Amino acid sequence: MRGLISSAAAILLVSGFLLFINYRLEHKAGSAGKDTITVYNWGEYIDPDLLKEFEEKEGIKVIYETFDSNEGMMGKIEQGGTSYDVTVPSEYAVQMMEEKDLLIPLDFSKIPNIQHIDPYFMDLPFDPDNQYSIPYFWGTVGIAYNPSLLEGQTFESWDSLWDASLRQKLILVDSAREVIGVSLNSLGYSLNSTSLQELKEATDKLETMGPNVKAVIGDEVTQLMINNEASVALTWSGQAADMISENDEIDYIVPEEGSNLWFDNIVIPKTATNIEGAYKFINFMLDPEVAAQNAEYVGYSTPNISALSFMDEEITSDERFYPDEQARENLEVYENLGLETLGVYNELFLKFKMGLR
Amino acid sequence: MGKLSSLPKIYLTLVFVILYAPIFYLIYYSFNSGGGMSHFESFTLEHYQAVFQDTRLLIIVMNTVIIALLSALLSTTIGVIGALAIYFMKNKSARQTILSLNNILIVSPDVIIGASFLILFTLIGVKLGFASVLISHIAFSIPIVVIMVLPKLQEMSTSLIDAALDLGATRKDVMTRVILPYIKPGIFAGFFLALTYSLDDFAVTFFVTGNGFSTLSVEIYSMARTGITLTINALSGLIFLITIVLVLGYYIIGNKAKSPQGVRK
Numbered sequence: 001m002r003g004l005i006s007s008a009a010a011i012l013l014v015s016g017f018l019l020f021i022n023y024r025l026e027h028k029a030g031s032a033g034k035d036t037i038t039v040y041n042w043g044e045y046i047d048p049d050l051l052k053e054f055e056e057k058e059g060i061k062v063i064y065e066t067f068d069s070n071e072g073m074m075g076k077i078e079q080g081g082t083s084y085d086v087t088v089p090s091e092y093a094v095q096m097m098e099e100k101d102l103l104i105p106l107d108f109s110k111i112p113n114i115q116h117i118d119p120y121f122m123d124l125p126f127d128p129d130n131q132y133s134i135p136y137f138w139g140t141v142g143i144a145y146n147p148s149l150l151e152g153q154t155f156e157s158w159d160s161l162w163d164a165s166l167r168q169k170l171i172l173v174d175s176a177r178e179v180i181g182v183s184l185n186s187l188g189y190s191l192n193s194t195s196l197q198e199l200k201e202a203t204d205k206l207e208t209m210g211p212n213v214k215a216v217i218g219d220e221v222t223q224l225m226i227n228n229e230a231s232v233a234l235t236w237s238g239q240a241a242d243m244i245s246e247n248d249e250i251d252y253i254v255p256e257e258g259s260n261l262w263f264d265n266i267v268i269p270k271t272a273t274n275i276e277g278a279y280k281f282i283n284f285m286l287d288p289e290v291a292a293q294n295a296e297y298v299g300y301s302t303p304n305i306s307a308l309s310f311m312d313e314e315i316t317s318d319e320r321f322y323p324d325e326q327a328r329e330n331l332e333v334y335e336n337l338g339l340e341t342l343g344v345y346n347e348l349f350l351k352f353k354m355g356l357r
Numbered sequence: 358m359g360k361l362s363s364l365p366k367i368y369l370t371l372v373f374v375i376l377y378a379p380i381f382y383l384i385y386y387s388f389n390s391g392g393g394m395s396h397f398e399s400f401t402l403e404h405y406q407a408v409f410q411d412t413r414l415l416i417i418v419m420n421t422v423i424i425a426l427l428s429a430l431l432s433t434t435i436g437v438i439g440a441l442a443i444y445f446m447k448n449k450s451a452r453q454t455i456l457s458l459n460n461i462l463i464v465s466p467d468v469i470i471g472a473s474f475l476i477l478f479t480l481i482g483v484k485l486g487f488a489s490v491l492i493s494h495i496a497f498s499i500p501i502v503v504i505m506v507l508p509k510l511q512e513m514s515t516s517l518i519d520a521a522l523d524l525g526a527t528r529k530d531v532m533t534r535v536i537l538p539y540i541k542p543g544i545f546a547g548f549f550l551a552l553t554y555s556l557d558d559f560a561v562t563f564f565v566t567g568n569g570f571s572t573l574s575v576e577i578y579s580m581a582r583t584g585i586t587l588t589i590n591a592l593s594g595l596i597f598l599i600t601i602v603l604v605l606g607y608y609i610i611g612n613k614a615k616s617p618q619g620v621r622k
Contacts, residue, residue, distance in 0.1 A: 001533040004541065008430060015426045022419045025412050038569055043579030044586065048413065063569030064413065066579035072563060079475050081485040082567035219581045226393060242584045246393040298583065 036061040037277035040073060040087040042264070045137075047297035054284050060277045077102055077269050084271050085278040091126040091263045094133045095336040103132040104268045110279040113286035116306040120328065121263070125335050133265035134282065137300035139237035140261055140323070140331060141178050142254035146247075149231035158186035158255045161234070162205075166212045171224065171233040174216045176342075176349035177334060178260065180206065182234060185257045192335045196344070203348045210356055225250055236262065237321055238300045245299060252320045258330030263303075380597055387590035394587075404591035411588065414576070418592065420487075421556060421572040428494035429551035435495070436502025436551075437544055441536070443503070444510040456507075462500040467560030470497055475564040485567025493565050494555045501554060502547035509543030510536075 039046075043066040051062045065084070067073040070093035076082060078100060089097060097103050108114055114134060121135045143155045153165060161170060161182065172179050181191045183202035193199060214230070222239050224230040226246040235243075240252035266285065268278045284290060292310035295302035301321050302308070308316045316322055323331075337345070387405070391398035408414060439459075446452040462470075474493045475485075483489055513536070521535045537544075559574040566575055577589055 001537050004537060004544065007545075008434075011426050011430045015423045015430075018419050018423050018426075022416055022423070025416050025419070042582050043576065044583040048411070065566070065569060065571055066576060067563075068579040068581050075472075075475075076485075076564070076567065079479045081475070081479040081483065081489075222584060223394070238583070 035059060035274070035277060036063055037085040037274045037281055038063040038065065038083055039281065040065050040067060040076075040082075040084040042066060042088060043068060045088065045264075045298055047294050050285075050290055050294055053290075054281060058277075058280050058284070060274075060280065062281070074100075074102070077271055080271060082271055083273040084269055085274050086266060086272075086281055087269055088136050088264050088266055089133075091124070091265065092334050092336055094265050094267060095126045097267065097269070098127070098132055099336075102270050104270060104272060104275065105131050106134070106268065107279070110276075111283045111286065113283050113288075116286055116288050116291070116304050118303050118305040120325070121303040124263070124333050126263075126333060127265070133267045134286070135303040136264045136266045136285070137238070137295070137298065138261065138263045138303050139301055139321070140254045141181065141234070141236055141259045142240065142252055142320075143232060144225055144235045144240040144243055144250055144252050145232045146225065146228065146230075146250050148249050149228060153232075155232075155253050156256055158182055158257050160255075161186075161212065161232075162209050163212075166232060168212065168214050169231050170209070170212045171214055171221050171230050172216045173221065173234055173236070174218050176345040178234065178236075179216075179352070180345055180349060181260055182206075183209075185255070185259060188257065191260055191332045192337060194337055194341045199344060199348060203352060206352050207355060210352075213356055216353055216356070241299045241321060254320075254323065254327065254331075256330065258332060261328070261331035261333050263333070264300075380593075383590050384594040384597065387587055387594045389587060394590075404587045405595070407588045408591050408595065414588070414592065417571050417573055417576050418596075420570060421574075424487075424490055424494055424572060425552050425555040428491055428498055428555045429548050431491075432495045432498035432551045433502050433544060433548045436499045436547055437506055437540075439499065440503045440506035440510060440540075443507065459500045459503050462497070463504065467497070467558065471561035471564035474561065478565060485565055486570040489565040489567070490562055490570065490572065493561050494558065497558070497561060498551035498554055501550050502544075505547035505550060506540055506543040509540040513539050 037060055070090050122130050127133045180202055183206040184193055189198045221233050222242050225243045243250045266282050272278055288306035289310050291302050291304035291307035386394045388400050389397050390401035443452055478489050518531055521531045559578055562572050563575050
């Protein structure tokens with residue numbers, strides 16, 4: 001009995017000690033006053049130095065939390081119980097959050113730095129007039145490939161993914177709209193097609209790609225490509241940038257028929273308790289120098305046109321990640337197709353996956 | 358255990374290699390200056406430095422440990438009382454029912470438990486954060502503790518209690534001097550299992566964290582999209598090292614305490 005009690009006491013003592021250290025650390029970190037904002041972002045999606053800079057500049061402490069999926073983030077916000085002041089959903093999630101009435105309309109007079117955002121990335125179908133969101137990072141869907149493992153194939157066209165030489169080599173991202181989108185793009189249809197006829201044609205064509213498909217997976221593909229264990233992958237430009245930074249043999253291309261243009265966007269959710277602080281934070285993140293530093297840290301493409309001049313020429317001139325206007329013409333942003341059509345996409349994709357091998 | 362022929366030895370070695378190889382692989386790359394896990398460039402300690410400079414990460418690690426310790430302690434206490442209650446329950450069918458309910462909680466998926474807690478907490482207006490994480494960790498650990506303690510109780514001969522009562526022990530004495538010492542190994546096993554469950558739980562924790570409170574598993578999972586940095590390798594290496602030191606320490610202390618009393622079979 002005594003052994004049990006002393007063990008319990010020891011555990012309490014240790015946790016008390018850790019709590020104390022924690023308290024000290026938190027107070028050392030947040031030298032600022034009682035004003036705080038809570039930021040909910042993807043993991044590793046901001047330069048931590050910028051948070052410190054913001055705290056020092058504005059005297060607002062930043063509580064920073066991370067999530068790993070749009071759906072998870074939305075679930076938390078919808079349920080409440082938290083006080084997130086700023087979060088960063090992808091474009092389709094912005095639309096879903098708007099429909100569920102989870103967002104606060106933005107007041108541009110409090111975000112003067114919005115002028116630095118490339119007008120090309122403003123006023124897009126998922127959020128007309130940018131009523132609720134401001135682009136944070138953007139990118140494309142394309143093909144990452146490793147020429148040293150291939151026999152001279154190139155991927156200027158989506159059709160090359162059907163090439164018999166790629167048998168059992170292609171890795172697809174596990175996402176219905178991206179994969180069916182490839183087929184839609186290759187047939188010249190819109191990525192937002194709701195026509196059952198077009199979708200049927202697309203999935204029929206997709207099924208003939210079957211023998212080439214080695215796997216349908218998620219984020220693990222980055223590591224496989226880096227380790228030269230895979231040679232071709234359908235992926236997002238952000239992931240491709242990660243691959244290239246680790247293994248410079250890898251190349252990334254957006255086929256000429258066009259592709260998807262994706263965005264992650266800053267929004268203020270309804271749960272916000274410090275809206276003034278949220279505006280200050282958003283404005284701070286849109287500052288050209290801040291955005292430049294952030295883009296270099298994260299490695300994704302920034303929509304902040306003024307930031308480009310503060311960045312390494314080598315990054316901003318890389319047309320794989322900063323395509324010129326002509327290349328952008330063929331890019332299409334996802335629209336929210338509604339639950340029913342989305343269900344059709346998912347079902348077709350599931351059928352395709354089950355038919356593999 | 359004295360004479361092991363070579364086949365079992367090879368088998369055991371193989372098992373341990375499989376168990377430990379990923380951990381050592383991870384630690385090996387924590388010294389890599391190359392920034393990734395693809396190829397080893399040169400030796401560096403910068404990732405370890407980064408761990409200690411990243412206050413946010415340190416706070417998260419501490420949070421994780423505090424939650425694990427406290428939730429394991431509380432769930433062990435509650436679980437032991439629960440196991441005793443089940444053991445002394447007269448009504449056989451009631452006992453069976455409660456035990457089944459306990460087992461259902463063990464096999465129910467974490468996501469379901471997490472989502473239920475999220476809905477519950479927001480319904481009754483509990484702010485998500487330290488308290489909500491602690492409560493849910495205690496909740497999913499209790500059934501495990503019960504399962505660890507109950508066999509110890511059942512294995513205990515009832516004549517021990519009868520003998521103690523015959524010799525004039527009060528009910529309190531029976532509890533503190535006979536039953537609890539007897540089931541102590543079960544209690545510790547339950548505690549350590551609850552501790553590990555709490556340390557590595559992601560699914561439940563993700564739903565109930567909030568307002569700046571986060572644990573290591575949630576933090577690491579959220580890095581999946583942009584890639585996990587070598588800082589996490591370094592941190593894992595440190596945690597692994599601390600665990601080894603603690604386990605070794607536990608054995609040394611345990612052996613010292615035991616030796617004067619002589620041999621145990």
